[in-house]
Amino acid sequence: MPFLMLKVFLSTVAGTLVSIVIGCLPAMHVYNVATLFIVFYAAVSKSVLGSDPYVMMPFMMGLVVGWAILNTVPTVFLGAPDESSMLMVFPTQKYLMQGRGYEATALTAVGALGGVICLLAASPFLPKIMPIARRVVGPNIFWILMLIIVYMVMSEFPKGGDHGDTRLARLLDAWKSLSAGILTLLLSGWLGFILIRKPITTEYAFSNIMPAFIGLFGVPWVIQNIISGTEVPKQYFPKSIDCNGFIIFRGVSAGFLGGFFAAFFPIVTGGIGGLLAGHATAQSDERSFIISQGTSKLVYYVGAFMLFFVPMAHITRGGLANMLQTMFVPRTMADYYMVIGAVAISGALAFVLLGVMSRATIWLITKIDYRYASIAALLFMVGIVFGITRFQGLLLMTVATGIGMIPIVLHSRRSNCMGVLLIPVALDMAGYGPAIAKFMGLI
């Protein structure tokens, strides 16, 4: 027994340490790297060494937890916006431009740690609740997804429209950003529809969607940095963070609800879950928002993977669970509590590592020109896409970048790009997919 515990502990630590590399690099998604490890594991399990799920599963959990926390580093430090877009960027980027990037990572880390605590607290109840929830919600998912899409469209606030000579001029100005949001959602949905019907690779579902995601969310951001030539101001290291217990409670609780909602529902991501939870709790404080995003992201990725281990629930949410379901079937509560332990160990370790990596990144961006760092990030993204999906992936990424640039240029909500998954899946679930695919000439 102590040997088993030691094995689980060391595997978790190893997974967390590997996540330092993938978490701190832009566009490097945990699912891409996990794919490589799964392929390696499958190869080893056929050899004389055999397979050992008590090494692989805690390692994977360490990888996911570590990545969900450490990925804050490129999100905060490699996404400096220019002046014109300051109103529609994340508060973390505003913090960066105020020299408070380290504080933003600290707030996110607090949120992530809160997420770990919430997951641990919820873990004894999940095996009882989740199978019931899955059965009840299952037949209704199609309309719930449509509900989310409709809310995303209807809740977008017009930006502009205040200054205009005539009422029509004001109305048109206001609807510029709103129309851009709807256009982004529809084009993303269209792209998603094509991608699902005509996948560029059938090996792993995530590799199919990855170039589109990098194009929609990652590349436009970096292009903006390169064009605007933004200079990141000097970053400060505060002795304490500017927030109190109530702000932390509000952020963590909203993030947990949003993240768990996203982990439970197919296609809904942590960002959307966080957005909905933020609206549900009437959030307006930026600190609370940053904390909630940290919680939401962690709970989304880790919670989705954790649900996979709930015995008899058969919940496979997220790319990793989908990839692993053919190799491992959780049977007992011991398997479940093993990964809960891994979440606790990895969460604590990654929390400490985030501070170290943030300081290292701040040192790095003060030493090299930010524009060069952005160019390096762009080349890295292109390299990743080409390495996994070749020229087809690059082409797909280029198209997706065009769509992803719309919200940046016309100041609308970037989450509309999530239409790439939401629209095709919601329509498919409602049974309208084949008719639309036929109309589009895809079948």
Added chain:
Amino acid sequence: MKGFTHFISATAIATCIPGAAEYAVNNTSYIIVLGGVFGILPDTLDFKLNRFTHKYDELYDPGENPDPNDIAAVVAKWLDVAYAEKRSVFLHLHTIKVGADLWREYLVRFKEDSREIEVEIGGIVNTGKVPVPNSAPEVRIIGRAKVSCDFKQNYSTVTTVNIFSGPSFGFVPKNNAIDIQFIPWHRGWSHSLTFGALCGIVVWVIVALCTKNWLYPGWMFAAVVTFGLWTHVLEDQLGHLGSNLFYPFTKERSEGFHLMHANDAIPNFLTVWLSVAAIFWNMYRVLPQSDNTQIHINGLRYLLYVVIIPVGLLLIGAFIAKKKSSDQEEIHRPEEQEEEVAM
């Protein structure tokens, strides 16, 4: 209440309409989504249409270096015009943007007793309304202007102008005085029970024409739409503004119950939580019977574990947090007073 709260509570009401939740599952219909759509529709119409098409007498821009006397004079002038010309006057005050994410705050005080408008220039805040340290003026910058008539502000006698779009005011002559209406384009026809009923009738006719059946499922769609919109209207009555409930039969907004502000976290979250609990229960209620693995949820336990205990804990938590923050305010107040005296 916040848009999401209206949206989700109207969705919950839709699942409560007899037959609607079953219809959604059995016919792969988006009928429940319609509830959410019409639950948020009144604010969509106001904030994306009415706000921009409303006709103003003046859109006042204080500029980057605002003069509080000028702002006060403009407000006072239009109050006087409304009184003298016995007509409704509409004024919009722009915000003061001083940076990409920064705004200069100013306060407009309507002093009914002294018939005076007072404007105070404040510090700089970011878009999250968080004050920028040391940005408040070292000495208080206050401007005043006298008004020649009586006026009454029902919503709030102090309006803080800070981020995004500024406030609008309607100055309406009434009983030999001026009634000041805050954001007059909001909560008019779009927030009336009559509009909800009209939407229901229109949707009923459309569904009836599509299904070639005048009764079913038309009535159900109509009920989802009407009750969805009415949910929004009735929830809004809990706040300060109220709404024009029976437009066009009534011409003015009724006053709200003053029980909460739209941005209050606890009532918003409570409503969302209870709505989600109701939606889940209704989904369970209509779970297809043909399934092999039936599940059973005890109604009383559900009420206890999902409604009573979480809501109780939330209310206790909110009470403690509120008490703690008011204690902290008590500690900080003397310092603030000293600073004001020193200025």
